[in-house]
Amino acid sequence: MKIGKNCKIQRGVSIADNVIIGDNAIIRSGTIIYENVVIGDNFRTGHNVLIRENTKIGNNVLVGTNSVIEGNVEIGNNVSIQSCVFIPINTKIEDFVFIGPCAVLTNDKYPIRVKEKLEGALIRRGASIGANATILPGVEIGEGAMVAAGAIVTKSVPAWSLAIGAPAKIKKLPENLRVLNKLGD
């Protein structure tokens, strides 16, 4: 275990032996980090976060309370994952992404029916996922795209567009939303 300078690790946190964490981390109580996880600087978690094995996380990343990252996940820099989010194996999240509370990503199209490789979502740079949205396996959320709260996203979403509804339809993203200005917040 290699933990950087100025890290605050609260009670009941469990970190596997070979985990690497950068400087200035705040890891709140009950958080569990499995083997072979590598995390950059300024990492912050809520309480009872679970991060499973072989996950890579960049700098300036937040993971909120009760969120579960199942392992084999790549997360870029300046990513904000809110509370109660579920991120399965083989998901990739690029820089400046925001994932709202209770959003659910998936990786298994036909569980218990057809054996396929588990294929997670790919969330491109600067995309935002609304609260309680569901992202189907293998879907790509394009750069700067916005997924509305509660949307069920069954198909890939083009860059700088809006996915809204259940199932989600692709709409034009209003001009005033084609910006990113609270990055890493």
Place this chain on the structure above:
Amino acid sequence: MKIGKNCKIQRGVSIADNVIIGDNAIIRSGTIIYENVVIGDNFRTGHNVLIRENTKIGNNVLVGTNSVIEGNVEIGNNVSIQSCVFIPINTKIEDFVFIGPCAVLTNDKYPIRVKEKLEGALIRRGASIGANATILPGVEIGEGAMVAAGAIVTKSVPAWSLAIGAPAKIKKLPENLRVLNKLGD
């Protein structure tokens, strides 16, 4: 910390120094209560509940297992919040409200895009929110209104009406549901 008579506080509970809690509380294991939280009598929690700072909670309130209350929240009397509910900053919940399991309230319309004041929902007296429903920022759920399970509520809901669907449509609330008879249960 000022805790009333006949309170039962289980193992692994963490309560900040200046929290005030009334009589007869049952606070189950793993629950965390931050600074400046004031709670009335007969408070009950499930396990691993998180209540963040500056939250006010009335008498006879239940908060179920894994529910997260993010802080700066006002909750009235005789409110039942079931398990796995997410309640963000600046939410207001009046008396006799019921919030079903895994319901998600929100406060940020355009995360990482447009900086606005975080505006939570306002849930009026005697309203009920169905399981896994999503309530958009700034929405008002009227007195006695019913939000169906899984509804995505994008606009305010008039008193004693029904919001159902994704996105939710407003319908007439059947006569036999214009009553409240399991209050505080």
Place this chain on the structure above:
Amino acid sequence: MKIGKNCKIQRGVSIADNVIIGDNAIIRSGTIIYENVVIGDNFRTGHNVLIRENTKIGNNVLVGTNSVIEGNVEIGNNVSIQSCVFIPINTKIEDFVFIGPCAVLTNDKYPIRVKEKLEGALIRRGASIGANATILPGVEIGEGAMVAAGAIVTKSVPAWSLAIGAPAKIKKLPENLRVLNKLGD
């Protein structure tokens, strides 16, 4: 408490006195099991699982991290319940069922309005429930039926059919999905 051979029980697990668990269990940290729960062989949990009183669980069952089983629930053999699932009182789950992450089952049709017996769902043998789906009270999911991710299931689903959408419509299940081949996985 009667616990079988070769069981691994991690730190912070709480198991009530009269619980019975078979051989080869792996019970991860923070899991809580209430009174009168009986569990078969090869039981595995994630972290912070809650299983309340009078629940019966068969052999080869998995319950994922943060999942809540509220009590008085029957679960068969070879059942896979993923992370963050909510299962209320009076639910019955038969053999070979798969419940995806963050799925929400319910048992109370008109909370705080009409007092009825709490009636959970009945999930028949070999059915699968998609991620973040919501199942309304008293609904029966037929043998081998598939509920799509994010579906809001308001009516019973016939055997070997597909429920998809919000609210869910019943469709024909494609021929290649009328099989079960990752049972108990």
